[in-house]
Amino acid sequence: MTxxxxxxxxxxxxxxxxxxxxxxxxxxxxxxxxxxxxxxGTTYPISFRLFLAHSLIIAIxxxxxxxxASARALGLSESRFHAIVSNMPGLVYQxxxxxxxxISFPYLSDGCHALLGVTPKQLRANPALFTELILPEDQxxxxxxxxxxxxxxxxxxxxxxxxxxxxxxxxxINLRATPRVIDQSGESQSIAWDGVMTNITQSRLEKHEIRSxxxxxxxxxxxxEQVKEQERARIAREIHDDLGGNLTAIKMAMALLIRRLxxxxxxxxxxxxxxxxxxxxxxxxxxxxxxxxxxxxxxxIVAALEWHAREFEKQAGIPCKFSSNREEIxxxxxxxxxxxxxxxxxxxxxxKHAHASRVTVKLALSKRCVHLEIADNGRGIGxxxxxxxxxxxxxxxxxxxxxxxxxxxxxxxxxxxSLVSIKIPLSTS
Numbered sequence: 001m002t003x004x005x006x007x008x009x010x011x012x013x014x015x016x017x018x019x020x021x022x023x024x025x026x027x028x029x030x031x032x033x034x035x036x037x038x039x040x041g042t043t044y045p046i047s048f049r050l051f052l053a054h055s056l057i058i059a060i061x062x063x064x065x066x067x068x069a070s071a072r073a074l075g076l077s078e079s080r081f082h083a084i085v086s087n088m089p090g091l092v093y094q095x096x097x098x099x100x101x102x103i104s105f106p107y108l109s110d111g112c113h114a115l116l117g118v119t120p121k122q123l124r125a126n127p128a129l130f131t132e133l134i135l136p137e138d139q140x141x142x143x144x145x146x147x148x149x150x151x152x153x154x155x156x157x158x159x160x161x162x163x164x165x166x167x168x169x170x171x172x173i174n175l176r177a178t179p180r181v182i183d184q185s186g187e188s189q190s191i192a193w194d195g196v197m198t199n200i201t202q203s204r205l206e207k208h209e210i211r212s213x214x215x216x217x218x219x220x221x222x223x224x225e226q227v228k229e230q231e232r233a234r235i236a237r238e239i240h241d242d243l244g245g246n247l248t249a250i251k252m253a254m255a256l257l258i259r260r261l262x263x264x265x266x267x268x269x270x271x272x273x274x275x276x277x278x279x280x281x282x283x284x285x286x287x288x289x290x291x292x293x294x295x296x297x298x299x300x301i302v303a304a305l306e307w308h309a310r311e312f313e314k315q316a317g318i319p320c321k322f323s324s325n326r327e328e329i330x331x332x333x334x335x336x337x338x339x340x341x342x343x344x345x346x347x348x349x350x351x352k353h354a355h356a357s358r359v360t361v362k363l364a365l366s367k368r369c370v371h372l373e374i375a376d377n378g379r380g381i382g383x384x385x386x387x388x389x390x391x392x393x394x395x396x397x398x399x400x401x402x403x404x405x406x407x408x409x410x411x412x413x414x415x416x417x418s419l420v421s422i423k424i425p426l427s428t429s
Contacts, residue, residue, distance in 0.1 A: 008035040022052040090198035091115045099188030103127045117164040133162040172204040229337050236292035244285045251278040301336045316351040324363040338400045345393050346374045346420045354378025374420040380412040
């Protein structure tokens with residue numbers, strides 16, 4: 001039997017041409033791809049290596065079924081990979097840093113030019129070009145994050161800005177990659193990162209706009225609260241000084257009239273009624289003025305909080321213990337008023353919702369801030385309570401604290417009840 005008998009699709013002419021290098025050129029061997037036919041008629045791909053020994057041809061064949069299947073699977077896998085990569089909104093890449101510090105980009109997808117403004121060929125030829133694209137102020141964070149990822153073999157996640165001279169444009173990009181060691185040379189390692197770079201400029205701009213809007217809203221809210229407190233103080237002064245003074249004068253005049261009225265029961269009754277009405281009006285004026293802005297604030301925040309704690313205890317019937325590590329704490333008017341309003345709202349919430357039998361208030365001054373804690377032994381508060389649609393009291397407390405650069409936390413107590421903690425930095429002005 002010859003090769004023509006055991007192969008399929010191989011002609012005598014093709015075989016003769018394939019053997020010519022062995023016969024005339026003195027080649028050591030040649031390879032020939034064909035299909036082998038088994039005795040039962042089945043076939044499989046085969047690769048022959050043909051040698052010429054005198055007048056004999058020695059053929060050594062290797063079954064290529066597995067290798068061809070692997071090649072097809074690899075081709076299918078590569079086609080799928082390229083299909084996925086071509087539809088990704090960014091740059092898929094492989095970055096290699098050798099143990100001697102040399103860097104390279106073994107793989108760059110077609111999204112390279114759209115994202116970085118350079119072609120894959122340019123970046124592969126000059127890998128340092130990528131670092132040069134990064135703005136100088138962002139380069140240290142890029143190097144640091146890469147170093148940490150290489151040392152700990154943790155995911156590399158970095159955000160920074162690049163300048164594309166070609167388009168005169170600054171972009172924010174996000175880099176996410178997974179490291180793997182591909183070579184170890186003593187204590188040094190060669191590490192490859194496989195990852196994706198995406199353009200996050202739009203999302204960063206949106207975040208900046210949101211932060212800016214929130215800052216403006218907080219500034220407006222703080223301004224409104226400040227104007228509101230100033231107006232309250234003005235109205236309180238008007239009520240106390242003007243209206244209160246007029247009512248006091250009316251009472252004094254009525255007292256003089258009562259002493260000089262003739263012995264007429266009906267007139268005396270009317271005069272005493274007007275006098276009593278003036279007394280009630282004076283009390284109402286004092287109460288309204290105190291609600292608008294307690295005059296006790298003029299004596300300092302410690303005295304104001306202690307006074308309101310006593311008033312709360314009398315009105316709500318809930319024991320309220322107040323303590324402070326200072327007899328006097330100097331705060332400017334805005335800080336003192338805001339802290340007092342937060343304290344008022346916190347005690348109002350305790351009276352309305354906590355069902356508590358005891359409240360403990362602690363005021364402390366440190367080198368950097370004023371710290372106020374209001375703890376109760378009531379039913380406690382959950383996260384859902386703070387997020388209720390109409391929880392304006394809690395929101396106003398948070399806004400007041402934020403307006404002063406402080407922080408307010410409301411949390412449940414393990415033993416039962418709630419803790420309201422406010423920290424407000426001391427004014428440097």
